[in-house]
Amino acid sequence: MPNLLHLDSSADLAHSRSRALTAAFAEAWTARGPEYTVTRRDLHVDQLPHLEASALHWPESARQPGASIPDGAEALQQEVIDELLGADVLLVGSPLYNYTVASTLKAWIDRVHVPGVLAPAEPGDVQPLAGRPAVTVVSRGGSYDAGTPSEHWDHGSPVLQLILGTALGMDVHPVTTSLTLADVLPGLAEFSERSHDEFEAARAELVGLARTL
Structure with missing residues (x-):
């Protein structure tokens, strides 16, 4: 049976955009039929400890x-x-x-990025997850438009691409939604409509991915 590993990491359990978007993906995934199963790990509610030893x-x-x-x-x-x-597909909020x-x-990343296990320790080592789809849903409070001072301030998306894509060899499908604080911060109020449009576009993209991956 196709299995989705659904990870959420937002500390906001009520208004999180990333949680709303991963939920839309998971709903579309399970709607494909009873054989489409989900393994859920809420990394905020059930937090993993920081790595206990460098070994x-x-x-x-x-x-x-x-x-x-x-x-x-x-064992953990x-x-x-x-x-x-x-998991046949990984979903990360x-x-x-x-x-x-x-x-x-990050605590979850530290558990799975193990050279010689899931990541290669030497050139040519097998990547057990190579080619497997990973959908990353990154929500960003502000704007990171090209040509602006904050263009390169998103250091989260590159981490996910580096670990899941480069190191583990997964087929990463990045989905982002920005200006999520436009309804909260007065200085971003003028971007409220754009924030809504980006969220809806991200949701539509995720539903499409859930129906095809």
Whole structure:
């Protein structure tokens, strides 16, 4: 059965744009039939601990002799890795917090980016997730238009592309919606209509992806 791994990381459980958009994708996915299943991991509600030991960055065969790892840490990491390996499609909701991904999502990234396991340790190593679709939904409070001073301030989207696309070899489909604070900050009020239009366009794109991936 096709399985979707649905990750959310927004700390806003009531008004989050990224949560609303990932929910639209998941709804369209399950509407394809009962065989289209979803594994949900809410990284804000059920937070992963920060990596307990540097040895977890590596497979057991590449660790320094005598590396100390707290009880349960390896089992938790394997659980997270197995969830990803068991997914036919990955869906990541990622609001931009202080110009990058939320720390809760970073904790998940640290669990799965393991050279020699999911990422290659040497040139030519197999990438088990190569070619598998990953849909990233990045919501941004402000504007990052080309030619503006904030053009390169989005450091979250490149992280997701680098880890999921370059390192893990997944087929990344990035979807963004900007100016999500236009209805909150007076200085952005003039962009309210654009904010709404971008959100609706992102939702339509995600529904289309959910019906085809």
